[in-house]
Amino acid sequence: MTAALSIRDMLVMYEDFAALNRVSLDVNFGESFGIVGESGSGKSTLLRAITGLASFQSGSLTVNGRSYSGRKRDKEFYRTVQMVFQDPYGSLHPRQTVDRLLLEPLTIHGFDNVDARIARALDEVGLGSGFRFRYSHQLSGGQRQRIAIARALIVEPKILLLDEPTSALDASIQAEILNLLEQARRDRNLTFVMVSHDLGVISHMCERLTVMKSGEVVETVPVEALEKRQLAADYTRQLMVASEGFRRD
Amino acid sequence: MTPLLTVEDLRVSFPTRTGTVDAVRGVSFSLGRERLGIVGESGSGKSQTGRAIMGLTPNQADVRAKKLLFGDMDLLAMPPKERRLLRGKRLAMILQDPKYSLNPVMTIGLQIVETLKTHERISSKDARARVLQMLEAVQINDPERVFDLYPHEVSGGMGQRAMIAMMLVCGPDLLIADEPTSALDVTVQLEVLAILDKLVAERGMGLIFVSHDLRLVSTFCDRVLVMYAGRVVEELSSANLDQAQHPYTQGLLNCLPHIGSHRHPLPVLERQKEWAE
Numbered sequence: 334m335t336a337a338l339s340i341r342d343m344l345v346m347y348e349d350f351a352a353l354n355r356v357s358l359d360v361n362f363g364e365s366f367g368i369v370g371e372s373g374s375g376k377s378t379l380l381r382a383i384t385g386l387a388s389f390q391s392g393s394l395t396v397n398g399r400s401y402s403g404r405k406r407d408k409e410f411y412r413t414v415q416m417v418f419q420d421p422y423g424s425l426h427p428r429q430t431v432d433r434l435l436l437e438p439l440t441i442h443g444f445d446n447v448d449a450r451i452a453r454a455l456d457e458v459g460l461g462s463g464f465r466f467r468y469s470h471q472l473s474g475g476q477r478q479r480i481a482i483a484r485a486l487i488v489e490p491k492i493l494l495l496d497e498p499t500s501a502l503d504a505s506i507q508a509e510i511l512n513l514l515e516q517a518r519r520d521r522n523l524t525f526v527m528v529s530h531d532l533g534v535i536s537h538m539c540e541r542l543t544v545m546k547s548g549e550v551v552e553t554v555p556v557e558a559l560e561k562r563q564l565a566a567d568y569t570r571q572l573m574v575a576s577e578g579f580r581r582d
Numbered sequence: 583m584t585p586l587l588t589v590e591d592l593r594v595s596f597p598t599r600t601g602t603v604d605a606v607r608g609v610s611f612s613l614g615r616e617r618l619g620i621v622g623e624s625g626s627g628k629s630q631t632g633r634a635i636m637g638l639t640p641n642q643a644d645v646r647a648k649k650l651l652f653g654d655m656d657l658l659a660m661p662p663k664e665r666r667l668l669r670g671k672r673l674a675m676i677l678q679d680p681k682y683s684l685n686p687v688m689t690i691g692l693q694i695v696e697t698l699k700t701h702e703r704i705s706s707k708d709a710r711a712r713v714l715q716m717l718e719a720v721q722i723n724d725p726e727r728v729f730d731l732y733p734h735e736v737s738g739g740m741g742q743r744a745m746i747a748m749m750l751v752c753g754p755d756l757l758i759a760d761e762p763t764s765a766l767d768v769t770v771q772l773e774v775l776a777i778l779d780k781l782v783a784e785r786g787m788g789l790i791f792v793s794h795d796l797r798l799v800s801t802f803c804d805r806v807l808v809m810y811a812g813r814v815v816e817e818l819s820s821a822n823l824d825q826a827q828h829p830y831t832q833g834l835l836n837c838l839p840h841i842g843s844h845r846h847p848l849p850v851l852e853r854q855k856e857w858a859e
Binding site for chain 2: 371372474503504505506507508509511512515516530531532533534536537538559560571572573575576578579580581
């Protein structure tokens with residue numbers, strides 16, 4: 334079986350600073366893979382280097398059997414891989430209606446039947462056609478994130494990269510979005526790579542996870558290891574303790 | 583004994599083009615020298631409640647209350663000038679993100695000195711000594727160095743400690759912390775909370791901890807007010823969180839994913855119209 338996504342010794346340098354220091358990981362088709370770490374650990378840089386938003390200086394990247402380097406990605410790549418960003422307030426064009434936002438990827442990739450596809454995409458993320466001609470400022474945070482997910486799913490990708498998709502949302506809205514993502518994954522047999530600082534979210538959504546710190550992989554474990562606390566690295570244990578909340582001692 | 587703070591039927595409303603928005607609709611509570619949490623989601627009015635107490639509500643808004651007393655002083659009847667004297671001295675507020683709430687063109691040390699000099703007659707030399715002492719109290723290892731740094735030169739956790747130092751340097755009676763750790767990493771969050779906890783306990787202040795995170799607040803505070811749509815829907819003592827009666831509180835507690843619990847799909851909150859009434 335080929336891996337959906339395979340990274341070997343990826344290095345991302347900003348001048349003298351190694352944002353990613355020889356990171357390797359493999360994600361299988363159909364898997365949901367989590368990346369955890371605090372700010373500056375390189376988790377978002379990793380996603381950006383995969384999608385070509387950041388350039389990597391050495392190492393290799395294979396997605397769906399094709400190799401990529403630097404920042405160049407072909408159309409085929411973006412048909413396979415789509416991304417949902419953290420901040421739904423910043424990731425939607427403020428002067429485009431939802432209809433235009435969803436039309437653009439369809440036009441780029443030469444889809445037919447656009448009208449029906451847009452209607453279906455809105456339906457899938459639980460927003461009716463009433464939202465189709467709204468601007469993003471007329472939507473709540475949760476609704477915007479639903480639009481961002483619809484925009485990613487509309488080109489029928491195989492792999493979805495999720496960069497903290499719920500950390501800007503209220504807890505109750507987070508639950509709705511996580512449920513929506515899980516449903517979409519089941520329906521479309523998607524592969525997820527999900528970045529989060531929240532171990533609870535990752536353990537809910539993923540089967541395997543990798544812990545990152547200062548641009549390096551600390552360890553990669555199955556989620557059961559978190560539940561049974563079979564962790565090799567001290568750092569992961571520290572994160573576990575931190576995620577359990579404040580304690581007065 | 584008069585409580586530190588008495589709030590009765592507090593209302594905050596904003597005039598907008600499409601009519602009046604009632605952000606806070608009749609909140610009442612009283613606070614002694616204890617730790618009170620106010621929890622709610624965005625738009626519940628929790629931050630506006632804190633800001634109204636501080637007197638930081640925007641000018642166009644309308645703030646009313648049957649009673650808003652700090653000790654026995656009527657905050658709403660007080661002229662703005664007197665209220666300004668209280669703010670920073672006896673009432674202080676920690677804001678969410680040190681990136682935005684510290685002055686970017688002033689060193690951290692001088693910002694804290696400014697607070698001191700606004701409220702006390704104190705020489706520059708003494709002020710500097712007090713500030714260094716305060717920076718040490720928030721566990722900044724190298725206060726001399728941090729004194730001369732600008733906010734952009736320090737990490738979020740360090741910035742938030744500087745913020746705590748600035749708020750506590752005048753020894754306030756009441757501290758309002760509005761999401762003090764939400765902008766920080768989980769590992770740093772606990773350190774900052776521990777520092778805050780220690781100082782609040784040592785100095786015997788009253789604390790209002792405003793947050794969206796019910797579990798965090800309950801581990802930190804003695805009792806918790808849960809707000810929804812501008813009202814307090816439930817008051818709980820932190821120890822009895824699991825005995826929450828209101829469906830909104832129960833929903834909030836339920837919808838978070840945990841390590842080791844397998845609930846697919848996660849329970850979601852079905853908002854009921856009558857909660858907002």
